[in-house]
Amino acid sequence: MSLVKRCRHGHARGLPTLLVGTLALATTLTGGPATAARQGTLHDLAAAQGRYFGSATDNPELPDAAYAATLGSEFGQITPGNSMKWDTTEPAQGRFDFTKGDVVTGFARQHGQTVRGHTLVWHSQLPGWVAALPTARVGAAMTGHITEEATHYRGAVAAWDVVNEPFNEDGTFRTSPFYTAMGSGYIATALRAAHAADPDAKLYLNDYNIEGLGAKSDAMYALASELIDEGVPLDGVGMQAHLAVQYGFPYGMRENMQRFADLGLDVAVTELDVRMRLPADAAKAATQASYYQQVVEACLAVGRCVGITVWDYTDKYSWVPGTFPGEGAASLYDENLAPKPAYDAVRAALGGDDGGGEGGGPGALKIQYRNSDSSATDNQIKPGLQLVNTGGTAVSLAPVTVRYWFTGDNGASAYSSWCDWSPLDCSTVTHRVVSVATPVTGADHYLEVGFTGGTLAPGASTGEIQLRLNKADWSNFDESDDYSHGTGTSYADAAKIAVYVGGAPVWGIEP
Numbered sequence: 001m002s003l004v005k006r007c008r009h010g011h012a013r014g015l016p017t018l019l020v021g022t023l024a025l026a027t028t029l030t031g032g033p034a035t036a037a038r039q040g041t042l043h044d045l046a047a048a049q050g051r052y053f054g055s056a057t058d059n060p061e062l063p064d065a066a067y068a069a070t071l072g073s074e075f076g077q078i079t080p081g082n083s084m085k086w087d088t089t090e091p092a093q094g095r096f097d098f099t100k101g102d103v104v105t106g107f108a109r110q111h112g113q114t115v116r117g118h119t120l121v122w123h124s125q126l127p128g129w130v131a132a133l134p135t136a137r138v139g140a141a142m143t144g145h146i147t148e149e150a151t152h153y154r155g156a157v158a159a160w161d162v163v164n165e166p167f168n169e170d171g172t173f174r175t176s177p178f179y180t181a182m183g184s185g186y187i188a189t190a191l192r193a194a195h196a197a198d199p200d201a202k203l204y205l206n207d208y209n210i211e212g213l214g215a216k217s218d219a220m221y222a223l224a225s226e227l228i229d230e231g232v233p234l235d236g237v238g239m240q241a242h243l244a245v246q247y248g249f250p251y252g253m254r255e256n257m258q259r260f261a262d263l264g265l266d267v268a269v270t271e272l273d274v275r276m277r278l279p280a281d282a283a284k285a286a287t288q289a290s291y292y293q294q295v296v297e298a299c300l301a302v303g304r305c306v307g308i309t310v311w312d313y314t315d316k317y318s319w320v321p322g323t324f325p326g327e328g329a330a331s332l333y334d335e336n337l338a339p340k341p342a343y344d345a346v347r348a349a350l351g352g353d354d355g356g357g358e359g360g361g362p363g364a365l366k367i368q369y370r371n372s373d374s375s376a377t378d379n380q381i382k383p384g385l386q387l388v389n390t391g392g393t394a395v396s397l398a399p400v401t402v403r404y405w406f407t408g409d410n411g412a413s414a415y416s417s418w419c420d421w422s423p424l425d426c427s428t429v430t431h432r433v434v435s436v437a438t439p440v441t442g443a444d445h446y447l448e449v450g451f452t453g454g455t456l457a458p459g460a461s462t463g464e465i466q467l468r469l470n471k472a473d474w475s476n477f478d479e480s481d482d483y484s485h486g487t488g489t490s491y492a493d494a495a496k497i498a499v500y501v502g503g504a505p506v507w508g509i510e511p
Helices: 042-049 065-073 099-110 129-131 135-150 179-183 185-197 213-231 253-263 282-299 341-351
Strands: 051-058 075-080 112-120 157-162 202-207 236-238 242-244 266-277 307-308 367-369 381-391 402-405 414-420 429-440 441-453 464-473 497-501 503-507
Touching: 042 051, 042 185, 042 341, 051 065, 051 112, 065 099, 099 112, 112 135, 112 185, 112 266, 135 179, 135 185, 157 185, 179 185, 179 266, 185 202, 185 213, 202 213, 202 266, 213 253, 236 253, 242 429, 253 266, 253 282, 266 282, 282 307, 282 341, 282 503, 367 402, 367 503, 381 402, 381 497, 414 497, 429 464, 441 464
Parallel strands: 051 075, 051 307, 075 112, 112 157, 157 202, 202 236, 236 266, 242 266, 266 307
Antiparallel strands: 367 381, 381 464, 402 441, 402 497, 414 464, 429 441, 497 503
16 A cells, blocks of 8 residues: 555445444564653553554655654654655666665654565556566566565564555455466565565565455455465564445454464554545544544454554545545544544543543444345335444433434325334334435435433443334335445444434434
8 A cells, every 4th residue: 555646446345334432452563662751642552552553654744844743752663655665666677776765764763663664565656667577587576676675674674564465356366467477476485585585574465455354355364374384484464454434344353353363473454544525524533533443442352463553644644535536534633733533532442541632532332233124115114223332331321312314205294113122122212203404315314213211331232123114104115225224134333324422423424
């Protein structure tokens, strides 16, 4: 992955989940910074948990004094966005230039930070001469490049993303000059060359959309297993984690991390950001904070998750707007270098205070949903909902409301709603249908669910609340284009159903 706008990765995902809970982190890159004097920074909080917390950076932003001051004080690890990539370090065959990368490692040395080298072998940002090589010469060129660069940075780089993004979304190997020349064996060759050049550096495979369980992470797991069985030097797997609030949180992140750890590998979150469709608003910011929080929680729950790196800490230098038009606001700090609610969520998850930033921490509630009706065109809508407390303290249910958005289509304008069953007892569950003042596509009404009282303990769920609604004339709906409608029949976190506490959004994205 890269900070530059030309480096577009297909980070779209359609995995279910969104969360608001508490964050945390996991093991060290390779001997973290010796300094422990910086109390209260993100890295200090992470280090207390046996992890690191880092940020990507790049040469153009380092002269920004205010930016560099926060980079050097808040974070214990840095990754160069572009200055160690092939097109920069070997623009012509055999002519190496490490000037830009040396600036980054020099900054890290001055501030007691570790460095993650990024990246030795990648299909993108290659100088033209690599693709022009005869197939028979690609292997030698790759090995020579790795050897020269890893040798140059021996002792200055704690870990390397040796091979970056080797897979397509379906888990097949991505076509590149290296794969074309050597098949999948190029990966083992690259790892062996990196180990020979720098035996002390931790060696990783790195990719996006492998954070959760799925075809792509299955492919990475199979590859890692095969490399281990063959005795190839591999220390860990990097999960980039370029997330987006509109696509949901990756399914099974903690379980996915754990299965790699069970192979004896370290796991690192290497390029974390959480983008959103602009303009940003309070609901999106709360969801973003919950995503950051859940990533840290997952990492802290896995003993071999060594740490987290955000893909530059500020929106001022984020790669997102240039790559995803109409999206942005993806970082922990805004464009003025001020902490956002996501920053507070990370601090809280790492065991710190609320961070003192504006907006406070996120709520501690999320909503899960399943569709209880197999037909999208009958005369009732039947959402199943359950509220989950992801925080560390009990939550009063009296001020909590949940909104499920839908369209009334044609027919009567009056509605009836029902609670058919709940372990809370339906007498404690309130429900009503409300017209949206300014209808939008997919939402001209919402079902609002509330509670007459009670509390929800930390980590507890209300259990299933079986709901349904109908029009007064019992005419049919067409749910297929409804904003909150989903087709899943098992409970999963629902980004398009919102939770409010005292009228303030704490979960979900409004239409």
